[in-house]
Amino acid sequence: MILAVSALKGGxxxxxxxVNVAAGLALKIGGRTPRPRVLLVDLDPQAHAAYWALGKSRGDPLPRVEEDLSAHLLGSARGSPLDIIHPAAFPESGNLDVVLTRPQGMAQAERVLTSDLAEGIYALEEYLEPLRGAYAVIVVDTPPSAGAMTLNALVAADAVLIPMELTKMGVDGLRETLAVVEKIRRRHNPEMRIVGIAPNRCDFRRSETNDIYRFMRQQYKDLVLLPVAERAQVAYASSLRRDIFTHLGSTQDQAVVEMRRVVEAVAQRLGLR
Ligand SMILES: Nc1ncnc2c1ncn2[C@@H]1O[C@H](COP(=O)(O)OP(=O)(O)OP(=O)(O)O)[C@@H](O)[C@H]1O
Ligand SMILES: [Mg+2]
Structure with a gap:
């Protein structure tokens, strides 16, 4: 099962x-025989998710390998797809894996794939094909544009999770995202489904937020997941290079409760157990 996390809007x-859904699913479905059952792939050349999951900050050395994902996407890799997979720094139970990506390589891969998009759109699907059987779910983070990397993710995905902010710009961004999802579905991937639209960074003290949430529920019904508010702990966990569940343990902190609801909804809708 491949789950793309996508939205054509920054932030x-x-x-x-x-990262948090991958970690939450890893905690939920666990398993290390012979390997974890959840894999995280970062297609954004900024590589924020890959650094975060490896427990690294920008400037820290990454694991020493000759190749990263870009070599596999460009068909120049000599090693196997498994060679570039590392254990994530969290959860502590060690049941999440992450594909190694490096910003430079991924930026170059994006340029090359863009130059021949008719072929280049299938690069991720081909890389992931032999890994599908090894993991219960592969979570793919994408950049904020409809460029080659996002299109690759949507072509490979069985399902897509779309985060949005409950603002007018957020609604515009969602519409654009849905249009691209629809186009990819029509042309390349009719089986792909939307697992949920995830309202995030919500401030329900603002009337606009409440109005837009009501509108979204009317318009998109059950596709709209329960919201995650703007929570300092969510950002803080990421600055500590941890997922929210590892950061706050089994506390009933609202950030954990809200993020867990998203994980549960995704697991249920994808039939993961
Ligand atoms: N619920 C939240 N509460 C507080 N801060 C949040 C929340 N969700 C995200 N953030 C913060 O908002 C910023 C943007 O989030 P994030 O990087 O996940 O967005 P993105 O969609 O991946 O952005 P980009 O388009 O640049 O890839 C980050 O600093 C993150 O820590
Ligand atoms: Mg991002």
Missing amino acids: PGKTTFA
Whole structure:
């Protein structure tokens, strides 16, 4: 099962959801025989999700390997797809894996794939094909544009999770995202489904937020997941290079409660157990 986390807008929480949902699913479905059952892939050349999941900050050395995902996407890799997979720094139970990506390589891969998009759109699907059987779910973070990397994710995905902010710009961004999802579905991937639209960074003290949430529920019904508010702990966990569940343990902190609801909804809708 491949789950893309996508939105054609900067900053609604793609990376936050990709990392926390991957970690939450890893905690939920566990398993290490012979390997974890959840894999995280970062397609954004900024590589925020990959650094975060590896427990690294920018400037820290990454694991020493000759190749990263970009070599596999460009068909120049000599090693196997498994060679670039590392254990994530969290959860502590060690049941999340992450694909190694490096910003430079991924930026170059994006340029090359864009130059021949008719072929280049299938690069991720081909890389992930042999890994599908090894993991229960593969979570893919994407950049905020409809460029080659996002299109690759949507072509490979069985399902997509779309984070959004409950603002007018958020609604515009959602519409654009849905249009691209629809186009990819029509042309390349009719089986792909939307697992949920995830309202994030919500401030329900504002009337606009409440109005837009009501509108969204009317318009998109059950596709709209329960919201995650703007919570300092969500951002703080990421600055500590941890997922929210590892950061706050089994507390009943609202950030944990809200993020867990998203994880549960995704697991249920994808039939993961
Ligand atoms: N619920 C939240 N509460 C507080 N801060 C949040 C929340 N969700 C995300 N953030 C913060 O908002 C910023 C943007 O989030 P994130 O990087 O996940 O968005 P993105 O959609 O991946 O952005 P980009 O388009 O740049 O890839 C980050 O600093 C993140 O820590
Ligand atoms: Mg991001």
